[in-house]
């Protein structure tokens with residue numbers, strides 16, 4: 386199964402997007418990671434592939450406070466073995482927290498798909514594009530895709546991109 390991390394600062398729409406991608410959320414009974422490094426947040430099983438979405442604790446801090454070195458280390462190691470990252474941003478807003486996540490992704494050197502969320506809020510493409518062009522130069526994104534997690538816009542395309550970016554599935558979890 387392909388291991389994919391969904392990252393982004395709070396409120397960009399990660400949970401909403403995950404729900405769209407997976408259909409229904411895997412119920413997490415424990416707050417503890419299922420593996421030493423990851424917390425599985427969703428599994429998308431289709432006919433011939435399976436994608437496991439995981440959380441990368443510390444990579445996108447849920448709190449404003451400065452992240453200590455230990456947490457940075459944990460974040461760094463939790464992202465080590467994912468095959469792909471979906472970096473979710475709010476198309477209308479770029480904050481210091483987005484920048485922090487971006488910096489970590491640059492350091493992690495993983496393939497990243499940039500999902501520009503909440504595009505339903507834009508009447509005009511021009512509003513979105515200037516900002517996107519700058520962002521596009523910051524990291525060698527595999528793809529940049531505008532989505533609306535709320536409306537489901539482009540979610541199928543995103544899923545297809547994810548699928549295409551992952552190695553073929555050799556076995557399925559039961």
Ligand code: GDP
Nearest residue numbers: 395396397398399400401502503533534535536
């Ligand atoms: P998370 O903290 O990154 O997991 O973000 P959530 O999924 O909890 O979403 C944060 C807020 O943004 C919620 O109020 C969502 O309803 C809203 N939201 C998420 N996706 C979209 C979208 O595509 N368009 C709009 N307009 N709002 C969205």
